[in-house]
Amino acid sequence: MKSLPEKVQAVKRVYTRLDKEIYAMQQSSGLHCLSGCGECCKKPDIECTPLEFLPLALELYDEGRAEQAWEELQNQHNNLCYVFRPHVTNFGGLCNAYPNRGLICRLFGFTARTNKEGQRELVTCKFIKEEQAQAFIKVTEELKAGKKIPVMSEYYTRLTSIDPTLAEFYPINQAIQKALEVVMHYYAYRRRRKKT
Numbered sequence: 031m032k033s034l035p036e037k038v039q040a041v042k043r044v045y046t047r048l049d050k051e052i053y054a055m056q057q058s059s060g061l062h063c064l065s066g067c068g069e070c071c072k073k074p075d076i077e078c079t080p081l082e083f084l085p086l087a088l089e090l091y092d093e094g095r096a097e098q099a100w101e102e103l104q105n106q107h108n109n110l111c112y113v114f115r116p117h118v119t120n121f122g123g124l125c126n127a128y129p130n131r132g133l134i135c136r137l138f139g140f141t142a143r144t145n146k147e148g149q150r151e152l153v154t155c156k157f158i159k160e161e162q163a164q165a166f167i168k169v170t171e172e173l174k175a176g177k178k179i180p181v182m183s184e185y186y187t188r189l190t191s192i193d194p195t196l197a198e199f200y201p202i203n204q205a206i207q208k209a210l211e212v213v214m215h216y217y218a219y220r221r222r223r224k225k226t
């Protein structure tokens with residue numbers, strides 16, 4: 031069985047691989063997020079697993095902010111992701127923990143799923159579909175012809191294999207809170223020796 035630092039490392043390895051594949055997909059397709067956007071982060075019903083937020087939770091722990099974050103999450107009365115900071119203009123915003131964002135935050139926009147007809151389709155937002163229509167249509171056609179891009183379900187499987195007990199889905203803030211609980215519980219009776 032993996033220790034907590036080993037699980038965090040394993041999650042990070044999955045992210046490194048995915049980020050590389052998404053970068054290649056963006057380069058070849060020309061698809062990209064709108065500058066300063068973050069509208070997808072505002073969805074009120076984003077579901078995630080505690081596993082995908084273990085790196086974030088460990089970093090907050092290392093910074094001595096895990097308990098405070100847990101309390102703030104406990105007292106937060108809206109569904110907006112805990113680490114998302116909307117712009118005052120009301121359009122877009124920024125992730126305040128970008129290097130440690132979750133799996134769904136990395137997947138959305140540039141990965142594929144299999145639709146009801148058994149075809150691969152891009153899972154993306156209306157901004158990309160509308161403002162980068164040509165590139166979007168091209169990728170859609172290429173996917174039908176068998177082009178390989180990262181597939182959501184494959185990445186969930188990779189992540190789940192690290193620790194299936196932490197791969198249940200919860201609303202995003204609950205998932206972050208549970209990840210914090212896992213880290214705080216792990217180090218309640220252990221010394222944290224070095225940064226992972």
Ligand code: SF4
Pocket residue numbers: 062063064067068069070071138139154155156157158
């Ligand atoms: S995926 Fe779409 S909504 Fe989300 S940040 Fe990128 S452009 Fe904006």
